[in-house]
Amino acid sequence: xxxxxxxxxxxxxxxxxxxxxxxxxxxxxxxxxxxxxxxxxxxxxxxxxxxxxxxxxxxxxxxxxxxxxxxxxxxxxxxxxxxxxxxxxxxxxxxxxxxxxxxxxxxxxxxxxxxxxxxxxxxxxxxxxxxxxxxxxxxxxxxxxxxxxxxxxxxxxxxxxxxxxxxxxxxxxxxxxxxxxxxxxxxxxxxxxxxxxxxxxxxxxxxxxxxxxxxxxxxxxxxxxxx
Amino acid sequence: xxxxxxxxxxxxxxxxxxxxxxxxxxxxxxxxxxxxxxxxxxxxxxxxxxxxxxxxxxxxxxxxxxxxxxxxxxxxxxxxxxxxxxxxxxxxxxxxxxxxxxxxxxxxxxxxxxxxxxxxxxxxxxxxxxxxxxxxxxxxxxxxxxxxxxxxxxxxxxxxxxxxxxxxxxxxxxxxxxxxxxxxxxxxxxxxxxxxxxxxxxxxxxxxxxxxxxxxxxxxxxxxxxxxxxxxxxxxxxxxxxxxxxxxxxxxxxxxxxxxxxxxxxxxx
Numbered sequence: 001x002x003x004x005x006x007x008x009x010x011x012x013x014x015x016x017x018x019x020x021x022x023x024x025x026x027x028x029x030x031x032x033x034x035x036x037x038x039x040x041x042x043x044x045x046x047x048x049x050x051x052x053x054x055x056x057x058x059x060x061x062x063x064x065x066x067x068x069x070x071x072x073x074x075x076x077x078x079x080x081x082x083x084x085x086x087x088x089x090x091x092x093x094x095x096x097x098x099x100x101x102x103x104x105x106x107x108x109x110x111x112x113x114x115x116x117x118x119x120x121x122x123x124x125x126x127x128x129x130x131x132x133x134x135x136x137x138x139x140x141x142x143x144x145x146x147x148x149x150x151x152x153x154x155x156x157x158x159x160x161x162x163x164x165x166x167x168x169x170x171x172x173x174x175x176x177x178x179x180x181x182x183x184x185x186x187x188x189x190x191x192x193x194x195x196x197x198x199x200x201x202x203x204x205x206x207x208x209x210x211x212x213x214x215x216x217x218x219x220x221x222x223x224x225x226x227x
Numbered sequence: 228x229x230x231x232x233x234x235x236x237x238x239x240x241x242x243x244x245x246x247x248x249x250x251x252x253x254x255x256x257x258x259x260x261x262x263x264x265x266x267x268x269x270x271x272x273x274x275x276x277x278x279x280x281x282x283x284x285x286x287x288x289x290x291x292x293x294x295x296x297x298x299x300x301x302x303x304x305x306x307x308x309x310x311x312x313x314x315x316x317x318x319x320x321x322x323x324x325x326x327x328x329x330x331x332x333x334x335x336x337x338x339x340x341x342x343x344x345x346x347x348x349x350x351x352x353x354x355x356x357x358x359x360x361x362x363x364x365x366x367x368x369x370x371x372x373x374x375x376x377x378x379x380x381x382x383x384x385x386x387x388x389x390x391x392x393x394x395x396x397x398x399x400x401x402x403x404x405x406x407x408x409x410x411x412x413x414x415x416x417x418x419x420x421x422x423x424x425x426x427x428x429x430x431x432x433x434x435x436x437x438x439x440x441x442x443x444x445x446x447x448x449x450x451x452x453x454x455x456x457x458x459x460x461x462x463x464x465x466x467x468x469x470x471x472x473x474x475x476x477x478x479x480x481x482x483x484x485x486x487x488x489x490x491x492x493x494x495x496x
Binding site: 002043057112113158164165173175180182189190 | 467473
C-alpha cells in the first residue's frame, strides 16, 4: 500500500513554501506534539505511563515548559523573518469566497475519496483557510493562557481562572485541526503531494495547476508573466 | 456518619493565637518568619507551613469609634469543594466526617486548586513541589480527639462536634449577640457554597472580617469541569477515527475508479 505520493524531481516543480515557513512549520510540529503529550498527562486520567516517558509528572512539566518556550521563539522567528509571508497568508485567507464555500460543502465526500468536481482554489483552499484561521488562533490562545498559568502571581486571579479552561478548549480544537491537517497533508491520496511542498518546498506544477488553479495562474501562469 | 466540624465564635476570641501554635505543633510545621507590617497579624495569609492564622482588621467608624476585630482563618472544608473539582489527579477526598483531605502523594504541584478556591486556602510548598492545607486534624478526629486548634482554645471560642448540634448552638449565640449590642451578628458557613464544614459566629457582617459575602465557585470552573473536561475531548478521537477511515476508503475508491487517485480523479485538498 502506498503511504505518501512519490517525490518526483524529473517533472516541473514550483515553489510553495519558503525556507522560514518550512522551519517554523516543522519546529512547531515538534514543539506542539511535545507540549500535547506532556500536557495530556494532566488532561487525561490514568496515564501514568505517559508521564513516565518524560520522567514523571515533574519531568513532563519541565518538557512542557521548554517546548512551550521554543514554540514561542519559533512564532517570533516567523514574524520577524517572514513578515511578508504572514501578510500574504492573511491576504489569501481573506479571499474566502464562493469557491471556498463550495469546496467546504463537497469536502466530506472528497475526504473519503469520492470523486467530486471542485471549483478553482487560491493558494489555500477553503479547508486550508479554515485551518489557517483556527490553528494559529488556538496556538496563540494556548501560548497566552499558558504563560498566565505559569506566572499566576503577576496576573489578576480572574484571568488565571479563565486561563485554565481556555487552555483546555484551545488544546482540543488545535489538536483536532492538527489531526486532520497531519493526515490530509501526508497520507490522503488526493492532497498528499502538498507534503512535499512543506518538506522540500516545491510541488509538482501539474498538481498545483489542478489543486490551486487560481494561485498557480497568478504566481507561475500567464498572468504572472504579464505583470 | 455525622459531619464533625469546628464552631468558631468571634465574640469569644481574644486573638491569643494559641490555635496557630497548636496547629504548627501538631502538624510539625516549621516557623515561617515574615517582616513586621505594622499589624498584630503574624503572616500576610495562611501559607504552606501555616494552616491557620488569626487575621486582624482595624477600622474607624464615626459613631462607634475604632473597631478592632480579628478572625481565625483556615480551610473551610466546603461540602462542594472547588479544589476537589479541579484537581486533575484526584488528590482531594472527603472524609466521612466532612473534612476535605489533600493527599500529598497524589499531588503534582500544579496549583489548580490554589486558584480555584474561593477562600484562597491551598498553598504551594516549594521545597516539596506540593500543595498543603488544613486537614481539620483528620488524623486526630479519626481517633476521637478534637482538632489541635479547638483543643487548645482557652476561651471556648473554638468548639468541635456534630455540625447539627453546633449549628443550633451558633443560632442561639447569634440571637443572644443581636439582643446584646451586635445587631449585625450572623452565622457564616451555614448556607455559603451549599454549606461549609466550618461554622462561624460573627459579630458583624462577613465583609468586616475579610470573608467573601457570597462566595461562589466561578462559573467557568463548573463549565470546564462538568462539560469541557469529560465530553469535549472526545472530538480528538473522532477526528483520528475519521482520518483512519478516510485512509482506507480513499485507497479503496481510488482503485475502484481505476486511476491512481492521486490527481486525476479526486484529491483537491
